[in-house]
Amino acid sequence: MLIPEIEAFEERAAIAEYDGGLSRAAAEDLAARQQGFRDRDQYWQWLADYVxxxxLP
Structure with a gap:
């Protein structure tokens, strides 16, 4: 079962966006994949379902 680490996701996405020059969407995709999700859409959907x-799903 995937359980997102929100702080790690946000930090990784910010680093990839600002230091790596990626768009926010690409940075969030990268951060989501590093946690085992397919992309940012799956990551955010998991969080929405949890809320x-x-x-836990």
Missing amino acids: VARR
């Missing part, structure tokens, strides 16, 4: 259900 709505208030339990």
